[in-house]
Amino acid sequence: MDYRVIKENDLFLLTDENGNIPEDHPYGPGLYTKDTRFLSKFDLKINGEDPILLSSEADKTYYAEMLLTNPHMEEEGDVKLWRESVELKRKRFIYGGALYESLRVKNYNPKQTSFEISLHLDADFKDMFLVRGFQSGKVGKKLETVINDTGLAIQYLGADEVTRKLDVKWDAVPDRITEKGDVHFSFTLDHGEEKTVSLTMVPEVDGDTPEQLDYKEAFQRLKDSYKEWEESSAKVSTNHSQLQRLIDRGLSDLRVLLTDLGHGKFPVAGLPWFGVPFGRDSLIAALQMLPFNPEVAKGTLRTMASQQGTKKDSWRDEEPGKIMHEIRFGELANTGQIPFTPYYGTIDATPLFLVLLSEYIKWTGDFELFHELEVNAGEALNWIDHYGDRDGDGFVEYHQESSKGIANQGWKDSGDSIVHRNGDYAETPIALSEVQGYVYHAKESMADIYKQLGFNEKADKLLREAADLKERFETSFWMEDQQFYALALDKEKNQVGTVTSNPGHVLFSGMLDEAKAKSVSDMLVSDKMYTGYGIRTMGTGEAGYNPMSYHNGTVWPHDNSYIILGMSKTNNRKQAAKAMEGLIRSADSFEYDRLPELFCGYEANGKAVKYPVACSPQAWAAGTPLLFVQSMLGLFPDAMKQTVRINPYLPDGVNDLKVENMKIGNGVLSLLVKKADDTHEIDIIENTTGFKVVSR
Numbered sequence: 001m002d003y004r005v006i007k008e009n010d011l012f013l014l015t016d017e018n019g020n021i022p023e024d025h026p027y028g029p030g031l032y033t034k035d036t037r038f039l040s041k042f043d044l045k046i047n048g049e050d051p052i053l054l055s056s057e058a059d060k061t062y063y064a065e066m067l068l069t070n071p072h073m074e075e076e077g078d079v080k081l082w083r084e085s086v087e088l089k090r091k092r093f094i095y096g097g098a099l100y101e102s103l104r105v106k107n108y109n110p111k112q113t114s115f116e117i118s119l120h121l122d123a124d125f126k127d128m129f130l131v132r133g134f135q136s137g138k139v140g141k142k143l144e145t146v147i148n149d150t151g152l153a154i155q156y157l158g159a160d161e162v163t164r165k166l167d168v169k170w171d172a173v174p175d176r177i178t179e180k181g182d183v184h185f186s187f188t189l190d191h192g193e194e195k196t197v198s199l200t201m202v203p204e205v206d207g208d209t210p211e212q213l214d215y216k217e218a219f220q221r222l223k224d225s226y227k228e229w230e231e232s233s234a235k236v237s238t239n240h241s242q243l244q245r246l247i248d249r250g251l252s253d254l255r256v257l258l259t260d261l262g263h264g265k266f267p268v269a270g271l272p273w274f275g276v277p278f279g280r281d282s283l284i285a286a287l288q289m290l291p292f293n294p295e296v297a298k299g300t301l302r303t304m305a306s307q308q309g310t311k312k313d314s315w316r317d318e319e320p321g322k323i324m325h326e327i328r329f330g331e332l333a334n335t336g337q338i339p340f341t342p343y344y345g346t347i348d349a350t351p352l353f354l355v356l357l358s359e360y361i362k363w364t365g366d367f368e369l370f371h372e373l374e375v376n377a378g379e380a381l382n383w384i385d386h387y388g389d390r391d392g393d394g395f396v397e398y399h400q401e402s403s404k405g406i407a408n409q410g411w412k413d414s415g416d417s418i419v420h421r422n423g424d425y426a427e428t429p430i431a432l433s434e435v436q437g438y439v440y441h442a443k444e445s446m447a448d449i450y451k452q453l454g455f456n457e458k459a460d461k462l463l464r465e466a467a468d469l470k471e472r473f474e475t476s477f478w479m480e481d482q483q484f485y486a487l488a489l490d491k492e493k494n495q496v497g498t499v500t501s502n503p504g505h506v507l508f509s510g511m512l513d514e515a516k517a518k519s520v521s522d523m524l525v526s527d528k529m530y531t532g533y534g535i536r537t538m539g540t541g542e543a544g545y546n547p548m549s550y551h552n553g554t555v556w557p558h559d560n561s562y563i564i565l566g567m568s569k570t571n572n573r574k575q576a577a578k579a580m581e582g583l584i585r586s587a588d589s590f591e592y593d594r595l596p597e598l599f600c601g602y603e604a605n606g607k608a609v610k611y612p613v614a615c616s617p618q619a620w621a622a623g624t625p626l627l628f629v630q631s632m633l634g635l636f637p638d639a640m641k642q643t644v645r646i647n648p649y650l651p652d653g654v655n656d657l658k659v660e661n662m663k664i665g666n667g668v669l670s671l672l673v674k675k676a677d678d679t680h681e682i683d684i685i686e687n688t689t690g691f692k693v694v695s696r
Contacts, residue, residue: 003027004058004066005271007256008094008222010034011203014272017056019066019090020044023122028131028272031099031166031201035276035330037131038166038203041122041181044090044103046070047081047115051088059592061256061617062222066090070115085109088117095218097210099201107189114188117197121181123166125156127330129338132273137337147177154181160334165204169212172197229255234292234662236629240654243584245593246625253594253622254289254296263306264299270597270618277303277342279325279349280411281620283356284558288623290363291630291662297360298369304353305376307342309383314401317345317409321383323353325406338404345405347398350380350388351438358445365639365665370449377446381462384439394472395431395489396439410435411559412502412537412551418488419544419552421497426490433485436473437506440466444510452640470511477503483519499528499539501559507566514570521572524563525579532604533586534560535579547601547609554611557583557595558620561627568631571696573649580628581651595621632657633673637664637691644689647696648673648680658685665689 005014011033015021021029021042031039044051051068058064068090072083085108092101107113125142129135140158151169158164172195175186185197198215213221236247258265261277267285269278286300309322316339317325327342334341357377361370370377388396398409408417410432418426447462477485479495485503486495504524507517523529528539534555538545547553560579567576582604587593589608597618600609615621632654634647644664650657650673660670667688674681682695 003029003272004056004064006058006062006064006092006094007271007275008062009097009259010261010275011094011097011099012271012275013039013092013094013099015042015064017066018044018051018053018068019056019064019092028128030131031203032128032272032275033097033203034205035128035328035333036164036203036205037126037128038123038164039099039121039201040124040126041120043120044068044088045118045120046086046088047073048118049073052084061253062226063091063093063219065092081113081115082109085113086115093219093222095222096213097202098212098218100215100218101199101201102196102215103199104194104196105187105189106194107191110191112188112190114186116175116184116186118182118184119199121152121154121168121183123154123156125158125164125331127332128273128328129330129332135332135338137332138335139331145179145181147179147181149173149177152177152181152183158331158334160331162206162331162334164206167202167204167209169200169202170197171199226255229293232293232295235660237658237660238654239656240584242587242593243625243628243654246584246587246595247629249593250595250622250625251292253617254285254619254626256617257285257619257622258296260299261303263302265296266300266303267296267619267623270615270621272615274326274615274618276329277307277324277327279304279323279346280352283323283349283352284562285619285623287352287356287359288558288561288620288627290359291635291659292626294360294363294663297356297363298366301353301357301360301369301373304349305373308376308379309344315339315403316341316343317400317402317405319344319383319387321350321379321381322387323349323380325349325409339402343402343405345398345400345402345409347388347396347409347432348411348435348438350383351396351435351442354380354442354446355438358442358449361449362445362636362638362640363664367453370453381443381446384442385465388439390429393431393493394469395476396435397429397431397489399428399430410502412500414549414551416544416549417551418490418496419498419542420490421543423543426488426496429491430496431489433473433477433487433503434505436469436477437503437509437511440469440473440506440511441509443469448640466511473506473511474516478516482523484523485520498542498544499523500542501529501535501537501556501563504535504559504563504566507570507572508562509566510569512570517566517570518572521567521570521575524567525575530578530582531555531601532582533589533599533608534582535563536601538601548611550598550611553601554598555583555586555601555608556598556621557624561620561624561631564631565627568634568647568649569636571634571647573634573647576631577649577651580631581653583624584628584651590616595624597621629657629659633659633671634696637689639665639691642691644669644691644693645696646671646682646693648682650675650680660685665691669693 269281325346328340
């Protein structure tokens, strides 16, 4: 990454590698909360000049550190400051709605040395959609900046009549402060002497002031919260060092991406631009985390239920029972200039809500949550049948109604992503293959829950509908000449026959028979679809194929993870192992062993090719190696049957896999799998779940 980003809860900071926020930078660095940039300029100078970067670390994503020094400063032969004589160390983190920064300066000059450090701050309070250039519109105005010796307050009154303020405090007396927000500190240090200035920056919305702590106490509380997260999550250890780093990185990044808007912790989609509730992304990331921390699924489900659609509103593509796509909280949303309040233009979030709910119940047996969300679940099922199926043909399809909405409303939501084999773009309404799988999965799983609770009539109805969908899907989507399923059906019910990764998601649903599941799995790891670093979104030779395209030939880790879990579930374990091996291999190409949102779909040739504007960290990419663990174990619990099914298959190079403190039911399961040749030995270390472990 050529940027640095840190986050905690609903506040994140995006800077350059020096730790600065350059003014008017096209990438939009800043301090953001509630979709508003509260800090649009923040740079540090020594004697009025930019320092030289020595190192910049942001591997933890909740804490960043930059080490800098001074350039040589000379005027008409008179040395003002010898090069590399002053060390500047910036440390920063976010906690409790505030940004904390510590600036330590140390003199390495043999003699006493005097110099000036200046900080230059400003806030434009721009809506994120304006920063990203996606929108123009009516905005508010800045108010007078309040300045005193201990800090300054930059203020703004929005077009939505909301007052926003950035309150900046420092713990040293500055030499001078200008009306522009330039703060100057003078230092005179002996050799080896050091001093520290600490700053606190607090965004406020309508007078809501977060708690402010001193630097050390805030940092300790932040570290304690990470320790608590680690202790409450399952722990994995393996001989494969790259896989180990991927898992550790994924679990750490998902902790960073957790946010709580009042309904429990859930993963936002990704940084820097999608740090908000995001229907399918948050739901899939929570699904990936079930083996590690099922509490996240609970928070995600409650958050999504709180925003479930209640009415027909074409401006927001809202319908009763529909689960949202994305919600925004900024000035443009508040004034109705964009439809994200929330926006509901997604075809898959509603069935995925039911998939996550049912899978969560299978892992935990937490029927209390089901009863809490039972009405929401019923409304989601009703949406599938009465709004999702727009024309009564038995398939769920999408069509954009909002003038500022999204045209393609599956996870491949680019305008060019649904393309026929002849290169023509499909016209809506469009029924996507993977969405039919999500619907089948939802109805089958919800039927199991209803049957467990004694609602046999509801259960039988859902099972009949699922069986009918399976039959219709086979007839309408199967392409005999390709031995594969179509990407979609267009508005004329013609197959969109391009070979893509989408049908791979149907594997996890259980809708495919054994032969078809094998055929799909084989295609996905064939030369047409497999790069050596993972499965492409679209196959080579297709009219729309482009290895640099966002959705038409790149590799998306989360897409692979859902496919891999389905391969494991359908006993296509060798294909799953091959896909995992490629993604594990790709991690060497990315900073901090962090799988990005996506990367280019070129054949393996030393390094995976980066996609230029991929989010990193990104929730469902971070969750991908976590889903590897479940897939390698072939582990599928079922609280209703009081069983845990396990069928392990470890990829090449993974000789042992140990998982401890995996929460299932009301207990924990810990186990060790060892591989010798093609056999796998299973050692159950601890089982307090009360479930029977069944090895296939």
